[in-house]
Amino acid sequence: MTLSIPAAEALLAKHSPADEAWPRHCHQVAKVARHIAEALQKRGVMSPEDAQLLEVQSLLHDIGRSRTHGPLHGWSGYVMLRALGHVREARGCLSHWLKGRDLHEVQPSRLWTAEFATRAWSELHPPPWTLLDSALSVADSSVQHTTIVPLRQRHEDLYTRYGDSPWLRRAAELAELQAEQLSAALGCSLDAYLDPLFGDQLD
Ligand SMILES: [Fe+2]
Secondary structure (H helix, E strand, O other): OOOOHHHHHHHHHHOOOOOOOHHHHHHHHHHHHHHHHHHHHHOOOOOHHHHHHHHHHHHHOOHHHHOOOOOOHHHHHHHHHHHOOOHHHHHHHHHHHHOOOOHHHHOOOOOOOHHHHHHHHHOOOOOOOOHHHHHHHHHHOOEEOOEEOOHHHHHHHHHHHHOOOHHHHHHHHHHHHHHHHHHHHHOOOHHHHHHHHOOOEOO
C-alpha cells in the first residue's frame, strides 16, 4: 500500500535539518504535483492511487539530501526509502535524478562507474517511464529553491548555480518534452495551467 501523505510528510520532517531549505522545496514540488494530478484525474488519465503516489514521491524525492547534497542524493534517497520498505515511493528519488535519460546517457561520467550507472538505471526499468514520472520531473523542474517558476527560469538558474553542462542541458530538454506530454494529457498548455502558481514562495 502506498504511504499516506501525512506519513510521507512525517518522514520528511523526521529527516529535515532545521536550517536547510530543501524540505520546503519538496513541499512546493508536492504542491505543483498535486495541482497537475488534480487535472489529470479530471481528464481520467490518472487514478487517485497514482495521484497519491505522485504527491508522496514529490514530498520525498530529495530526502537523500539529508545524507548528501552531491549529485548522488537521488541514489541516497532511493536506498534510504527502499530500506524502509517504501519501494514504489523510492522511485521518485531515482526518476527526478535520471529524468528519463536512456542508459547510454547515464553511462559516461566522472562521478560513477559504468556498473553503478547500469544498476541505478535498471532500478527504473522496468517498469518503463510513466506519465507519473513525467509529472514529478516537471514539478521538480518548476520549483527554484522554494519558489514556483516556469521551466526555463528554473533551468537558467541551474546553469548559473552548477555551471552549464550537457547533463543539465539534457535535463532541460527532457523536462520540456515531458511538459509537452503533460500538456497533451491535460488538453491545454502546462505552462498556462501552472501560471496561477508562478511566484508562489514558501518561506
Ligand atoms: Fe527537487
